[in-house]
Amino acid sequence: MSxxxxxxxxxxxxxxxPLAGAGVAGLAFWKMLNxxxxxxxxxxxxxxxxxxxxxxxxPLTPLPPTEGFTAQDxxxxxxxxxxNFFASWCIPCLAEMPTLMTLQGKLDIWGIAYxxxxxxxxxxLRHSGNPFTHLxxxxxxxxxxxxxxxxxxxxxxxxxxxxxxxxxxxxxTEDTINTVLLPLAHRLQTP
Amino acid sequence: xxxxxxLIACLAVLALMATPALVLAVDDPSEMLSDPQQEARAQAIGxxxxxxxxxxxxxxxxxxxxxxDLRRVVREHVAKGEDNxxxxxxxxxxxGNFIRLKPAFSAGTLLLWAMPVLALLMGLGTAxxxxxxxxxxxxxxxxxxxxxxxxxxxxxx
Numbered sequence: 001m002s003x004x005x006x007x008x009x010x011x012x013x014x015x016x017x018p019l020a021g022a023g024v025a026g027l028a029f030w031k032m033l034n035x036x037x038x039x040x041x042x043x044x045x046x047x048x049x050x051x052x053x054x055x056x057x058x059p060l061t062p063l064p065p066t067e068g069f070t071a072q073d074x075x076x077x078x079x080x081x082x083x084n085f086f087a088s089w090c091i092p093c094l095a096e097m098p099t100l101m102t103l104q105g106k107l108d109i110w111g112i113a114y115x116x117x118x119x120x121x122x123x124x125l126r127h128s129g130n131p132f133t134h135l136x137x138x139x140x141x142x143x144x145x146x147x148x149x150x151x152x153x154x155x156x157x158x159x160x161x162x163x164x165x166x167x168x169x170x171x172x173t174e175d176t177i178n179t180v181l182l183p184l185a186h187r188l189q190t191p
Numbered sequence: 192x193x194x195x196x197x198l199i200a201c202l203a204v205l206a207l208m209a210t211p212a213l214v215l216a217v218d219d220p221s222e223m224l225s226d227p228q229q230e231a232r233a234q235a236i237g238x239x240x241x242x243x244x245x246x247x248x249x250x251x252x253x254x255x256x257x258x259x260d261l262r263r264v265v266r267e268h269v270a271k272g273e274d275n276x277x278x279x280x281x282x283x284x285x286x287g288n289f290i291r292l293k294p295a296f297s298a299g300t301l302l303l304w305a306m307p308v309l310a311l312l313m314g315l316g317t318a319x320x321x322x323x324x325x326x327x328x329x330x331x332x333x334x335x336x337x338x339x340x341x342x343x344x345x346x347x348x
Contacts, residue, residue, distance in 0.1 A: 140260075150286070
């Protein structure tokens with residue numbers, strides 16, 4: 001038989017349950033929004049599935065004066081290589097160039113001109129400086145598909161042996177370079 | 192005779208109006224495969240693939256250049272005779288599960304896919320409990336003399 005006190009505790013419990021549920025949901029939403037604000041959570045992020053995989057085979061045409069490069073070239077390197085997809089028609093790429101120039105000498109940067117005319121690429125590099133030691137042309141966007149990029153600029157760090165270790169679909173910043181990229185490149189070089 | 196001709200013309204116009212408009216973003220008829228059956232398959236696959244530039248549109252609906260490239264790839268693979276699974280695998284290995292507009296069934300999406308069944312079971316369970324409680328509730332105590340008298344007064348007519 002249920003006594004009146006029993007009934008009261010049950011009612012209180014029934015009241016508290018939805019409140020607790022709302023509290024938990026609120027906390028979850030707060031955490032999500034907080035993460036979006038600080039960049040640790042991005043629902044639009046395209047998780048590059050290529051991470052920790054060997055570089056894909058990709059077709060490039062050479063862009064004089066350099067001869068272009070292949071997946072095999074990347075597999076043969078003993079140093080980490082930064083692969084940067086860029087285009088002369090892409091404003092964030094233009095904004096990223098000074099940051100890439102500061103990396104010269106610290107990290108090997110190989111560039112892929114994405115869906116661009118060779119003459120436009122050439123004048124872009126004349127204007128903004130050329131941080132690339134190797135340069136390839138992907139005017140059809142096929143190489144970009146093999147790497148799984150959805151736009152430019154996108155950057156990959158390829159470790160020795162040709163394994164993709166890091167990826168970003170946003171322009172590189174000084175902060176990312178100093179806190180993430182260079183430490184990782186250093187770790188990859190001295191195993 | 193003219194009446195009949197008019198009728199035919201009216202029917203023709205109606206038939207034209209009833210044909211669904213081609214709303215896909217295919218900019219160029221040369222993009223489409225010549226075999227209508229293959230083209231229909233390519234469109235069905237493309238409708239399942241997210242355009243990574245305008246992320247809530249399928250590649251068939253989007254006019255972004257990446258969507259156009261991916262449409263071309265889908266058609267190349269269809270023309271080569273690959274099945275839907277192979278084409279999906281090609282896409283997912285490059286762009287990840289995010290490219291699927293319909294999430295695949297996996298441990299991570301188990302709750303998502305099971306939710307309709309779970310919700311139905313919970314509803315049925317709740318309904319069953321309520322029904323049983325009502326059925327097993329003790330009958331209300333009989334009316335007191337006072338109440339009986341009041342009831343008689345109220346129903347007296």
